[in-house]
Amino acid sequence: MARPVRPAHRRDATATRAAILASAVRAFSAQGYDGAGVREIAAGAGVTAMLVNRYFGSKEKLFAEAVAATMERPIILSDANLGAADRPRAMAKALVAITTPGETPLDGLQILLKSAASKAAARIARVEIDKRNQKRLSSALDGAHASERAAIVFALVAGLQFMRQSLELPALKSVSPKILAELLAPLFAQLLDGDQR
Amino acid sequence: MARPVRPAHRRDATATRAAILASAVRAFSAQGYDGAGVREIAAGAGVTAMLVNRYFGSKEKLFAEAVAATMERPIILSDANLGAADRPRAMAKALVAITTPGETPLDGLQILLKSAASKAAARIARVEIDKRNQKRLSSALDGAHASERAAIVFALVAGLQFMRQSLELPALKSVSPKILAELLAPLFAQLLDGDQR
DNA sequence: TTGTTAAGTCTACGAGCGTATACTTCGCGC
DNA sequence: GCGCGAAGTATACGCTCGTAGACTTAACAA
Numbered sequence: 151m152a153r154p155v156r157p158a159h160r161r162d163a164t165a166t167r168a169a170i171l172a173s174a175v176r177a178f179s180a181q182g183y184d185g186a187g188v189r190e191i192a193a194g195a196g197v198t199a200m201l202v203n204r205y206f207g208s209k210e211k212l213f214a215e216a217v218a219a220t221m222e223r224p225i226i227l228s229d230a231n232l233g234a235a236d237r238p239r240a241m242a243k244a245l246v247a248i249t250t251p252g253e254t255p256l257d258g259l260q261i262l263l264k265s266a267a268s269k270a271a272a273r274i275a276r277v278e279i280d281k282r283n284q285k286r287l288s289s290a291l292d293g294a295h296a297s298e299r300a301a302i303v304f305a306l307v308a309g310l311q312f313m314r315q316s317l318e319l320p321a322l323k324s325v326s327p328k329i330l331a332e333l334l335a336p337l338f339a340q341l342l343d344g345d346q347r
Numbered sequence: 348m349a350r351p352v353r354p355a356h357r358r359d360a361t362a363t364r365a366a367i368l369a370s371a372v373r374a375f376s377a378q379g380y381d382g383a384g385v386r387e388i389a390a391g392a393g394v395t396a397m398l399v400n401r402y403f404g405s406k407e408k409l410f411a412e413a414v415a416a417t418m419e420r421p422i423i424l425s426d427a428n429l430g431a432a433d434r435p436r437a438m439a440k441a442l443v444a445i446t447t448p449g450e451t452p453l454d455g456l457q458i459l460l461k462s463a464a465s466k467a468a469a470r471i472a473r474v475e476i477d478k479r480n481q482k483r484l485s486s487a488l489d490g491a492h493a494s495e496r497a498a499i500v501f502a503l504v505a506g507l508q509f510m511r512q513s514l515e516l517p518a519l520k521s522v523s524p525k526i527l528a529e530l531l532a533p534l535f536a537q538l539l540d541g542d543q544r
Numbered sequence: 545t546t547g548t549t550a551a552g553t554c555t556a557c558g559a560g561c562g563t564a565t566a567c568t569t570c571g572c573g574c
Numbered sequence: 575g576c577g578c579g580a581a582g583t584a585t586a587c588g589c590t591c592g593t594a595g596a597c598t599t600a601a602c603a604a
Contacts (some may be wrong), residue, residue, distance in 0.1 A: 161569095161570065161571075161580080161581050161582075162581090163580080163581065166581080166582090181464050182463070182464030184381055184382060184464065185381060185464040185465070187560080187561065187562085188561080188562060188563080189560090189561085189562090197581095197582070197583090198582070198583055198584085199562085199563085200563080200564090200582080200583070200584085201581080201582060201583085202563095203562080203563060203564090204581085204582080208562080208563080209562065209563090262514065263460070263463050263509070264463050264464045265464070266379070266460050266461050266463060266509065266513045266514075267378055267379030267381065267382040267461045267462070267464065268382070272513055272514055272515070275514065276514050276515060276516065276517075279514070279516070280516065280517060284516070284518065288518075295522075295526060295530060297518040298518050298519065298522050298526065298527065298530060299530060300518065301510055301516050301518040301519045302507070302519075302530060302531070302534075304506070304510060304516070305503065305506030305507040305509065305510045305519075306502065306503055306506050307506070308505075308506040308509055308510065309501070309502030309503050309504070309505040309506025309507070309509070310499070310502040310506070312460070312463065312502065312505055312506070312509070313498055313501060313502045313505065316463040316469055317459065317463075317469055317472065317473050317476070318469070318473060319473065319476070319477065319481070319498050319501070320473075320477060321481065321485075321494040321495050321497065321498040322495065322498045322499075322502075325492075325495050329492060329495065330495065333492060333495060333496060333499060333538075334499070336537050337499075337534050337537055337538070340533050340534055340537060341530075341534070358550080358551050358552075358599095358600070358601075359551090360550080360551065363551080363552090384590080384591065384592085385591080385592060385593085386590090386591085386592090394551095394552070394553090395552070395553055395554085396553095396592085396593085397552080397553070397554085397593080397594090398551080398552060398553085400592080400593060400594090401551085401552080405592080405593080406591095406592065406593090
């Protein structure tokens with residue numbers, strides 16, 4: 151059969167680009183926009199710093215792509231727990247699992263939190279989260295003030311992620327996942343339920 | 348009457364020290380630990396950069412003092428709403444007021460959020476918040492898992508602050524304070540109430 | 545008036561940052 | 575076999591950072 155229209159490049163530019171982007175996600179998620187250096191990101195991809203700018207133009211544009219890439223998948227409202235019978239409990243469990251240190255972290259959210267100090271980073275992230283997750287979640291909520299309630303859900307998720315992963319608050323580090331989920335479930339129930347009080 | 352034991356110093360060292368600390372709180376709260384520069388903090392106090400290190404030893408020690416100073420006052424559990432009749436509603440209103448852009452911000456919390464990228468900053472802040480607010484709040488809660496519930500309260504507060512002030516999520520910028528408070532009150536009620544579900 | 549000492553400043557260093565320019569190395573099409 | 579363009583590197587510039595050491599200035603004691 152015929153080879154693909156454009157076969158893999160000479161020294162595989164697309165793979166290198168992907169490696170840089172992956173390294174950027176790792177670095178930004180761990181150290182934030184200002185804390186992560188271009189040289190460090192490049193080293194994580196096995197190349198030199200200048201290739202980063204060659205492929206992405208500038209650190210800021212690279213950050214924008216990294217944010218966009220990590221926001222691809224929804225924050226906690228996965229398709230699985232969208233259709234779950236007890237949706238609040240499913241979301242609480244998902245939140246606990248995701249914010250547990252060592253587990254696969256929510257890169258997108260982590261980048262947001264770690265990059266809070268940078269105005270440029272906040273602007274880039276705002277439009278991204280607003281476009282993707284906010285609409286996705288608020289359209290899944292019934293009742294009044296859906297987008298506000300969705301935003302509060304995000305606040306709760308971000309806050310818990312912050313307290314567990316960044317601040318490492320002792321009370322939230324040692325607690326058992328089961329208990330934490332049971333403490334969170336009624337909050338989600340309250341937020342998902344359109345009828346207030 | 349006798350003069351104080353040690354009268355005001357030659358060029359008022361204590362006032363200068365206080366000015367530097369105030370400027371540091373402002374700068375750290377706006378730009379985080381890494382983002383705020385020693386020169387900029389000094390300029391905000393009307394002195395040169397070297398005086399900062401002279402008075403505080405290093406940037407890190409200055410940060411520790413700034414964090415300690417801003418944590419002096421409780422985060423949302425003021426004495427006023429501790430004794431309020433409808434405590435959840437009082438806390439919700441306080442939270443909305445405090446996180447509204449332009450209002451007197453929660454410097455301590457803002458410093459925490461903006462400094463999330465720095466390991467040193469997180470460590471300093473953790474012990475401070477754990478000592479002061481966590482104990483204060485969890486001792487005010489009845490029922491099981493008091494400290495965990497208190498930590499979730501902090502997470503909610505931090506998350507809302509983050510979404511409103513740093514990310515400036517549109518849904519939370521335009522919402523009326525009244526409605527937002529009514530959306531938050533049941534969450535606090537749920538968290539303050541020791542009996543789950 | 546003058547000596548002393550704390551308060552405050554000047555200059556500078558070494559390191560790291562983002563990135564622009566010029567260079568080298570590789571791999572495919574002819 | 576070979577050249578040409580793309581992939582990748584080396585070097586360097588200008589800037590800012592935290593802070594160390596020597597210096598200057600001001601206020602009180604005598």
